[in-house]
Each structure stands twice: as structure tokens, then as C-alpha cells.
Amino acid sequence: MSKTTVIAFANNKGGSGKTTTCSNVGCAMAMLGKKVLLIDGDMQLNLTISFFDEEKAYEYAQGEKNIYRAIKDERDLSDYVVETGIEGLDIIPSTSLMSSIEFDLFAKWQRESVLKKCLERVRARGYYDYILIDSPPTLGGWVMNIMCASDYVVIPVEASPWGLFGLANMFEFCNQAKNIAPKLEVLGIAITKADERKKYFHQTLETLKEMEGARLFENYVRVDSAIEWSQDNSKPVVAFKKNSRSAKEYMNLTKEIMQYGNR
Numbered sequence: 304m305s306k307t308t309v310i311a312f313a314n315n316k317g318g319s320g321k322t323t324t325c326s327n328v329g330c331a332m333a334m335l336g337k338k339v340l341l342i343d344g345d346m347q348l349n350l351t352i353s354f355f356d357e358e359k360a361y362e363y364a365q366g367e368k369n370i371y372r373a374i375k376d377e378r379d380l381s382d383y384v385v386e387t388g389i390e391g392l393d394i395i396p397s398t399s400l401m402s403s404i405e406f407d408l409f410a411k412w413q414r415e416s417v418l419k420k421c422l423e424r425v426r427a428r429g430y431y432d433y434i435l436i437d438s439p440p441t442l443g444g445w446v447m448n449i450m451c452a453s454d455y456v457v458i459p460v461e462a463s464p465w466g467l468f469g470l471a472n473m474f475e476f477c478n479q480a481k482n483i484a485p486k487l488e489v490l491g492i493a494i495t496k497a498d499e500r501k502k503y504f505h506q507t508l509e510t511l512k513e514m515e516g517a518r519l520f521e522n523y524v525r526v527d528s529a530i531e532w533s534q535d536n537s538k539p540v541v542a543f544k545k546n547s548r549s550a551k552e553y554m555n556l557t558k559e560i561m562q563y564g565n566r
């Protein structure tokens with residue numbers, strides 16, 4: 304069996320912290336000595352601009368080095384990898400063309416498994432310890448592809464009333480994916496943008512702790528303006544401001560994810 308572990312970051316709720324978590328966990332893994340490949344699966348390009356300025360991101364988006372080209376032509380993903388500038392951390396950028404990926408997938412043979420097949424050789428080579436995939440806030444054929452290509456799903460959740468709304472749909476979607484990919488496991492729920500001053504946060508925390516069938520990661524990430532500054536500087540906070548509160552929290556969350564997510 305391949306030693307590469309593939310983890311999807313998914314939640315149909317927009318703005319739940321998927322991209323921030325994916326970029327920081329990936330960067331933290333690389334800082335801990337792992338070889339990591341990130342895949343930006345979202346047409347918003349947020350994972351891509353976590354590492355590059357807009358000009359560079361558009362160059363990838365308009366050129367050949369992006370996930371859309373690879374999936375549309377059903378190519379081995381190794382040819383689409385670029386370096387992030389952080390040691391041990393590579394990325395396959397995205398493009399706004401991903402807006403038509405559902406349409407492109409529709410006509411394909413075994414359309415839920417296209418990404419999985421494109422990843423086969425990268426996995427078989429075993430160079431990467433982890434491949435982390437950032438998902439868009441949808442539950443369609445493309446996110447089903449992401450699920451079916453993954454060993455685990457991490458669900459970032461904002462501890463707010465609307466943050467929990469729709470979580471049941473997310474679990475139902477994971478169950479559907481398991482029909483096609485039986486080894487897929489929900490690794491856990493990661494709370495993001497936590498505000499401990501709010502009573503509602505503690506209420507939500509209790510609700511999530513009591514939820515059956517899914518692990519709630521002990522380490523959560525609190526609201527921190529260092530995250531926004533880091534994103535403005537095209538670097539994950541764990542690399543941009545190592546001593547910030549959120550950098551330490553993301554480092555701890557990463558260690559917890561690595562402890563459980565190891566195939």
C-alpha cells in the first residue's frame with residue numbers, strides 16, 4: 304500500500320475555514336519535515352493565493368499548470384505540480400475555469416473517480432507523505448471526486464449558529480461517497496474562528512463534543528488577525544508569524560491530524 308495519505312478539507316458551508324486550515328496544516332506538516340502536496344480544488348483560487356501574489360496566481364490560472372487542465376484532459380497530476388517556495392511543500396494551483404468542472408465531468412467515464420485516477424501515479428511514487436485537497440463550498444460531482452480520491456476528510460467548522468447548519472448534509476454526503484470509496488473516513492471536525500468570549504461558542508463546543516460518529520479535534524483555532532495579515536502576505540500564518548496564537552494552534556491541530564490520519 305502507498306505511504307501517501309490523502310486528506311480532503313471539505314464543508315459545504317462557505318467561509319468555514321477550509322482553505323485557511325488546508326494551507327496551514329499543509330505548511331505545518333512541511334515544517335515538521337514531511338513532504339506535502341496541496342491541491343487547490345476551488346475556483347476561488349484562495350489556496351493558490353495563500354502562496355503566490357495575484358500576478359503569479361493568474362499566470363498559473365491562465366496557463367497549463369492548474370488542476371482544471373489536468374482533470375479535463377485526465378492527465379497524471381505530477382506534471383501540474385509547482386513549488387510554493389516553502390521547503391517540502393508543493394501545490395497544484397487552481398483556475399476560475401473550475402466553474403465549469405461539473406459540466407466537464409458529466410461526460411466522463413466513471414466520473415466520480417477521475418481525480419482518483421489522475422492521482423494514482425503520484426500516490427504510487429510515494430514521494431509525498433501527505434496530499435491535502437481544498438474543496439469548494441459545494442456538494443456536487445467535483446467534491447465527490449475529491450472525497451473518492453481521499454483517505455480522510457477533515458471538516459472545518461465555524462462555531463456559529465449557521466456554521467452548524469447543514470453539517471448533517473455534509474455527513475450524508477460523506478456516507479454517499481463511502482458507497483464508492485469504502486475506505487474513506489471522516490477524520491474529524493476542526494473548529495475555526497473560535498471566539499471564547501462568546502457564550503454561544505461554548506454552547507456550540509458542547510454540541511459538537513456530544514455529536515456521535517465524528518471525532519472533534521481537541522485543538523481548535525481562535526479568531527486571530529494574524530491570519531488575515533498572513534493571507535495578505537501570501538503565506539500561511541504558521542510560516543508568516545510562527546509565534547502568533549493561531550500559528551501555535553494550527554501547529555497543534557496539525558500534530559493531532561497527523562496522529563490520527565496515517566494510512
Ligand SMILES: Nc1ncnc2c1ncn2[C@@H]1O[C@H](COP(=O)(O)OP(=O)(O)OP(=O)(O)O)[C@@H](O)[C@H]1O
Nearest residue numbers: 316317318319320321322323440496525526527530
Ligand atoms: N482563525 C481565524 N481568525 C481570523 N480570521 C480567519 C480565521 N480563519 C479564517 N479566517 C478568515 O475567514 C474567512 C474564511 O476563511 P476560509 O477562506 O479559510 O474559509 P473557506 O471555508 O475556505 O471559504 P470558502 O467556502 O469560500 O472556500 C477568510 O477571510 C479568512 O481570512
Ligand SMILES: [Mg+2]
Nearest residue numbers: 321322345349
Ligand atoms: Mg476556501
